[in-house]
Structure formats: structure tokens, C-alpha cells
Amino acid sequence: MTYEGVDFYDIESELTDEEKMVRDMARDWVEAEVVPNIEQACRDGVFPDEWRVALGEMGVLGMALDGYGCAGMSYVAYGLVCQELERGDSGVRSFASVQGSLAMYPIHDFGSEEQKQKYLPKMASGEWVGCFGLTEPDYGSNPGDMITKAVDEGDDYVLNGAKMWITNGTIADVAIVWAKLDGVIRGFIVEKDDPGFSAPEMTGKHSLRASVTSELVFQDCKIPKDRILPHVEGLKGPFSCLNNARYGICWGAVGAAQSCFHSAKEYALSRIQFGNPIAAFQLVQNKLAWMLREITKGQLLALSLGRKKDAGTWTPEQISLAKMNNVDMALEIARMARDIHGANGILDEYPIMRHMANLESVKTYEGTHDIHNLILGRHITGIQSFTREL
Amino acid sequence: MVTIAVLLKQVPDTTARITVSDGRVDETAISTWVTSPYDEYALEVAIQHKEASGASITAITLGPPRADKVLKDAAALGVENLVRVWDDAWESLDSNQVQAALSTILEGVEADWIYCGKQSADRNQGSTGPGVAERLGMACIVEISDWDVTGAQPSFTRATSSGNERLAPTPPIVLTFTKTETELRRPNVRGIMAAKKANIEVVSADIGDAQVQVVAHNPPAQKPEGRKFEGAESVPEVVGLLRDEAKVI
Ligand SMILES: Cc1cc2nc3c(=O)[nH]c(=O)nc-3n(C[C@H](O)[C@H](O)[C@H](O)COP(=O)(O)OP(=O)(O)OC[C@H]3O[C@@H](n4cnc5c(N)ncnc54)[C@H](O)[C@@H]3O)c2cc1C
Numbered sequence: 001m002t003y004e005g006v007d008f009y010d011i012e013s014e015l016t017d018e019e020k021m022v023r024d025m026a027r028d029w030v031e032a033e034v035v036p037n038i039e040q041a042c043r044d045g046v047f048p049d050e051w052r053v054a055l056g057e058m059g060v061l062g063m064a065l066d067g068y069g070c071a072g073m074s075y076v077a078y079g080l081v082c083q084e085l086e087r088g089d090s091g092v093r094s095f096a097s098v099q100g101s102l103a104m105y106p107i108h109d110f111g112s113e114e115q116k117q118k119y120l121p122k123m124a125s126g127e128w129v130g131c132f133g134l135t136e137p138d139y140g141s142n143p144g145d146m147i148t149k150a151v152d153e154g155d156d157y158v159l160n161g162a163k164m165w166i167t168n169g170t171i172a173d174v175a176i177v178w179a180k181l182d183g184v185i186r187g188f189i190v191e192k193d194d195p196g197f198s199a200p201e202m203t204g205k206h207s208l209r210a211s212v213t214s215e216l217v218f219q220d221c222k223i224p225k226d227r228i229l230p231h232v233e234g235l236k237g238p239f240s241c242l243n244n245a246r247y248g249i250c251w252g253a254v255g256a257a258q259s260c261f262h263s264a265k266e267y268a269l270s271r272i273q274f275g276n277p278i279a280a281f282q283l284v285q286n287k288l289a290w291m292l293r294e295i296t297k298g299q300l301l302a303l304s305l306g307r308k309k310d311a312g313t314w315t316p317e318q319i320s321l322a323k324m325n326n327v328d329m330a331l332e333i334a335r336m337a338r339d340i341h342g343a344n345g346i347l348d349e350y351p352i353m354r355h356m357a358n359l360e361s362v363k364t365y366e367g368t369h370d371i372h373n374l375i376l377g378r379h380i381t382g383i384q385s386f387t388r389e390l
Numbered sequence: 391m392v393t394i395a396v397l398l399k400q401v402p403d404t405t406a407r408i409t410v411s412d413g414r415v416d417e418t419a420i421s422t423w424v425t426s427p428y429d430e431y432a433l434e435v436a437i438q439h440k441e442a443s444g445a446s447i448t449a450i451t452l453g454p455p456r457a458d459k460v461l462k463d464a465a466a467l468g469v470e471n472l473v474r475v476w477d478d479a480w481e482s483l484d485s486n487q488v489q490a491a492l493s494t495i496l497e498g499v500e501a502d503w504i505y506c507g508k509q510s511a512d513r514n515q516g517s518t519g520p521g522v523a524e525r526l527g528m529a530c531i532v533e534i535s536d537w538d539v540t541g542a543q544p545s546f547t548r549a550t551s552s553g554n555e556r557l558a559p560t561p562p563i564v565l566t567f568t569k570t571e572t573e574l575r576r577p578n579v580r581g582i583m584a585a586k587k588a589n590i591e592v593v594s595a596d597i598g599d600a601q602v603q604v605v606a607h608n609p610p611a612q613k614p615e616g617r618k619f620e621g622a623e624s625v626p627e628v629v630g631l632l633r634d635e636a637k638v639i
Binding site: 004017018021022025028029057058059060063071072073077 | 466
């Protein structure tokens with residue numbers, strides 16, 4: 001049966017034909033390929049390689065960028081794709097976010113012409129996978145204090161340090177690595193076979209199991225001089241990538257929430273207790289009504305943010321609010337849906353626990369929930385409270 | 391150059407809930423419209439044929455403005471010419487009128503190969519392909535389930551209960567397709583961007599008067615309520631009912 005998303009406020013009427021077509025393309029693919037196979041992928045702890053190929057063939061990797069094999073579609077279209085992918089699994093959306101927003105985008109916006117020509121077409125087609133190395137073992141929320149270093153050694157840059165929690169790291173052909181050169185944060189393109197570079201996979205995750213998470217290790221890693229991203233310096237580089245990826249999460253979280261809502265609705269209508277479907281009880285209806293309300297608000301927020309992005313008028317604070325809100329509501333919906341499913345809710349027969357566990361990562365990465373609170377707090381009061389003298 | 395025409399009809403999604411009000415299907419209550427599934431196979435063959443021969447494809451639909459969607463979807467898969475036949479005065483056309491409209495357009499296209507579904511998924515009449523062929527003075531092969539369009543001489547296979555029949559037609563000809571195991575291709579973002587720029591030509595045609603009037607649409611009779619049996623002692627009764635009443639064992 002064709003999947004129909006939640007659309008209580010007729011968002012459909014605000015989308016262009018192309019946006020709807022791209023959304024349906026992603027929706028059909030997720031329904032046919034991800035939904036039937038995701039539990040096995042999670043059990044095995046792998047991101048199936050066929051999905052990389054399919055995402056490339058569909059052309060969704062870097063789809064909002066212009067030229068170099070990228071489609072130049074609207075950010076709303078990109079958001080709708082993220083929504084569909086994450087309805088399947090946050091790991092699939094993470095793959096697309098990292099590739100498009102975190103690896104291709106910095107090359108596209110801060111790279112040299114040669115770098116764009118060399119990397120972007122192969123990344124758009126999915127032939128090459130990219131990753132984004134910002135977080136370090138000791139520097140998560142405050143990447144500005146990172147210790148990974150690059151040294152100018154005449155013909156080469158030499159990198160030393162380690163990154164952690166890097167999505168796609170082990171399967172990446174290309175890593176965008178942020179490191180300090182003479183104390184200033186710069187972006188470097190590291191290729192998988194560069195000497196002194198390794199990317200061991202991290203194991204033991206209870207969350208985002210169908211996504212590869214890795215360390216990146218640089219031991220006197222030598223890269224040619226033309227691998228520095230010439231057009232950006234400082235935290236602006238990684239932060240502008242994160243803005244784009246956070247935007248994708250705003251939509252993605254709506255997708256995960258919809259998946260939980262649908263499952264809860266179906267279950268509530270069919271599960272009989274005390275002689276009635278549990279959907280007939282007011283307490284359960286209250287939960288379903290809350291879910292619909294939050295999903296609808298989240299959709300409107302994401303759409304409004306997308307239109308602002310396409311018009312070039314969004315602010316980082318608006319992105320923070322939407323990322324924080326939508327992940328928060330999705331996580332709460334997952335928990336509520338689990339409750340409605342009773343004991344069945346813990347089984348992998350339903351998507352609930354998987355989404356719930358995934359969303360715990362999504363709440364933390366791309367700026368933790370509270371870091372976004374602090375961004376808004378600073379916006380409201382004019383006082384930054386990220387750091388404090390003790 | 392080889393020219394292909396493919397006839398695509400927009401129908402309610404096969405899982406859409408159909409409601410009847412005042413003796414007519416309430417089209418406004420149908421949320422999702424899709425390309426008739428059989429036509430999707432016709433389109434797939436057309437695209438395979440184009441890939442092998444460098445043919446050009448014209449997709450034709452008969453329908454109101456919402457039917458543009460099936461043409462845009464076809465454009466996203468690489469179809470270059472899009473034509474929608476319509477007249478705001480048209481309401482419920484009979485088979486003769488549909489065939490008249492489509493064959494008028496087809497005469498202009500001068501297609502070598504005319505592909506369509508064996509029937510539409512809503513009306514299920516199965517009259518369009520053969521009827522258009524008749525009007526154009528061409529032969530027609532119906533219910534094709536396999537094909538090879540890679541060579542200079544395309545061939546088409548019909549599966550019948552008594553075996554297969556493989557046919558090698560000389561164009562121009564009309565071919566109708568049934569559903570098969572073939573995986574239909576998906577659009578991609580680049581195709582969808584190209585479809586955005588695609589131009590849909592809207593034309594009308596002289597279709598004469600209708601011979602058939604719809605008196606009323608009626609929903610299917612309500613299914614009788616299910617019956618519930620409990621306990622092992624009811625097994626003989628259930629078996630008896632399955633055999634004598636439901637006649638399934
Ligand atoms: C599955 C997964 C994939 C990831 N993928 C990537 C990737 O591809 N690339 C990448 O670079 N990183 C990635 N990350 C890392 C992610 O971005 C970081 O985990 C995140 O930035 C938080 O850093 P941390 O885990 O070190 O937590 P910490 O920064 O140590 O935070 C711990 C807690 O302290 C709170 N906190 C921190 N500072 C403050 C403060 N000033 N005021 C109040 N509260 C504060 C936080 O909100 C949080 O609750 C990934 C993480 C996960 C889980």
C-alpha cells in the first residue's frame with residue numbers, strides 16, 4: 001500500500017510539483033528497500049552498500065548544491081527527502097546528511113575549482129563516500145578548543161591528532177577534517193589512502209546501528225598542499241556545514257515521529273483491552289492527539305525554515321530552535337508510542353524502539369539539545385553562557 | 391528515427407478509498423492519483439526501446455489538468471514530448487470518444503510503436519488499445535508480458551494458459567502490456583529537474599457524441615458481518631461451513 005504521510009495542515013498544497021515528486025521518489029524507495037531490511041541491518045550493525053548506490057542513483061546526495069553533478073534543487077525538496085529517509089531510519093538520513101551537508105557542501109562553498117571538479121561529481125553519484133571530522137575525544141560541544149593540528153612542511157601539510165564519533169568514517173573515501181594551522185581552524189581534505197591516516201570503526205552502539213561511526217586517527221599524516229579548503233578560516237567553516245545538516249535533521253525528525261505515530265495509531269485501533277480497542281480510551285486518544293499536534297507543528301517549522309533557507313534569510317538561531325524542537329518532540333513521540341504498544345513496543349517487529357534509540361544520538365549530534373538552548377539563551381539575553389570562570 | 395507513443399491514463403491510487411455521492415464517484419475525495427499500473431509497464435518498455443534505438447517518445451494522456459502529473463512523471467523518466475488531450479466540456483467519455491481523441495493525436499505523432507496498458511486500473515474495459523489500432527488501421531497485440539526491444543527487430547511474448555507465443559511485429563502497430571515481474575525504474579532528482587522544464591502541449595479533438603450515459607455509480611454491497619467461533623468443539627461446524635457455504639475447501 002502506498003504510504004501516506006501525516007498532513008493535517010495540507011502542507012501538500014504548499015509544495016511545488018518537483019518537491020512532491022522528489023519526496024515521493026524517496027518515499028517509494030524507503031518503503032521498498034529500507035523498511036523491509038532495516039531491522040536486519042541494525043542487527044548486523046551495517047549500512048548496506050546497496051543503499052549508498054541507490055542514494056547516488058536517485059541523485060539525493062548533495063541535491064541542493066549547484067553544478068558538479070549536483071541537481072540544484074530547493075532546500076525544501078532536500079528537507080522532504082530527509083523526512084522520508086528518516087522515516088525509514090535515522091542512519092539512512094545521517095548518511096545523506098553527512099555526505100551532502102557536511103562533506104560535499106564545504107568543498108562546494110569553500111573549495112578550489114580543482115577540488116570541486118575532482119570530488120563533487122563522484123560524491124554526488126555515491127561512488128565516493130565522505131565524512132566530516134570535527135568532534136574529538138575531549139572536545140565535543142566546544143570544538144573551538146580542538147587539538148588536532150596541521151603543520152606546514154613546505155610541500156605538504158602534516159596532520160596529527162584524533163577525531164571521534166565520525167559518521168561514515170570507516171567507509172569514507174574522503175574526509176573533511178578540521179584542524180588548527182598556526183592556531184587557526186582550517187578545513188583539510190584527507191583521502192583514505194593518505195599515509196598516516198586510519199579510520200577504525202567504533203563498536204558497541206545501541207543507537208544508529210545501521211550507520212557507521214568511527215574514529216579518525218592522524219599520525220604524521222601527510223597530505224599535499226592543495227588539499228586545504230582555501231576559502232574559509234575559523235569555526236565559521238564547520239559551523240556553516242552544521243547549519244545545513246541541522247536543517248536536514250529538522251525534517252528527518254518529523255519522519256521518525258511519523259513512523260512512530262502511524263505504528264501507534266494502527267496498534268491502538270487493533271489492540272483490544274477491556275472489550276474495546278485501546279484507541280477508544282480517552283487517555284490513549286489524548287496521546288495520539290498530542291502526537292498529531294507536535295508532528296504538525298514540527299512540519300510547519302521545518303517548511304518555514306526551508307523556505308527561509310531558499311530565500312537566503314534564515315538565521316542560525318532559527319535553525320537551533322527547529323532542530324532542538326523537532327528532535328525533542330520526535331523522541332517524546334517515540335516514547336509515547338512505545339507506551340501505547342505496551343510490551344509489544346519493545347519488539348523489533350515495530351519500528352518504535354529503533355527510532356527511540358536512534359533519536360538519542362540525533363538529540364546529541366549536530367549540537368546537543370542544551371547547546372541549542374544556550375544559543376537561544378544568548379539570542380534572548382545577549383549574554384553567552386557557554387563558558388564561565390569557576 | 392524510430393518514434394514511440396505511449397498512452398498513459400491517470401487513475402485513483404489502487405489503494406485509494408472510493409466514495410460515491412449522488413450516484414457518482416466523488417473524485418474530489420480521492421487524495422492520490424497515479425499512472426495506471428499497466429501503463430507503467432508500457433512506459434518501461436518504451437524507455438527500454440528508446441535506450442536501445444535512440445527513439446523519441448511522446449507520452450499522451452487524456453484527462454483534466456490534474457492528469458499533467460502522469461506526464462511529468464514520464465518526463466522525469468526521460469520522455470521528451472508530452473501531450474494532454476482535453477476539453478473542459480468533456481465529462482464522462484465513452485470508449486468510442488476516448489479512441490477518437492487519442493487516435494486524432496496519434497495520427498499527428500506518426501508513431502511507429504504505440505504502447506499502452508492492457509486495460510486501465512479504474513474502468514478495466516480493455517478497449518483503448520484495440521480500439522485505437524482499429525481506427526488507425528493497425529494491428530494490435532494485447533496482454534504482452536515479456537519483450538525484447540534491444541535488437542533491430544523487437545519481439546513480444548504473450549503468455550497464455552496453453553503456452554507462450556512470441557511475436558515479431560512490423561511497425562506501425564499498437565501493443566498493450568500486462569503487469570510483469572520487471573522492476574520498474576524510479577525517477578531520480580536530475581530527471582525530476584528536467585521534468586520541471588518540460589512543456590506539456592494541451593490539445594483538444596473532435597470526438598462526436600457519446601453513445602453511453604452513466605446512470606449511476608454504486609458502491610459494492612456491504613460485506614456481511616464476520617462470524618466468530620470459539621473452542622475446539624466448533625471445529626466440525628467451521629469445517630462444514632467452509633465446505634458447504636464458503637466453498638473454499
Ligand atoms: C552516532 C553519532 C554520530 C556522530 N557523527 C559525528 C560526525 O560525523 N562528525 C563529528 O564531528 N561529530 C559527530 N558526532 C559527535 C557529536 O557531534 C558530539 O557527540 C556532540 O557535539 C556532543 O559532544 P560530546 O558527545 O563530546 O558531549 P559533551 O560536549 O561532552 O556534552 C555532554 C553534556 O554536557 C552538556 N554541555 C556541554 N557543554 C555545555 C555547556 N556549556 N552548558 C550546558 N551544558 C553543556 C551537553 O549538552 C551534554 O548534555 C556524532 C555523535 C554520535 C553519537
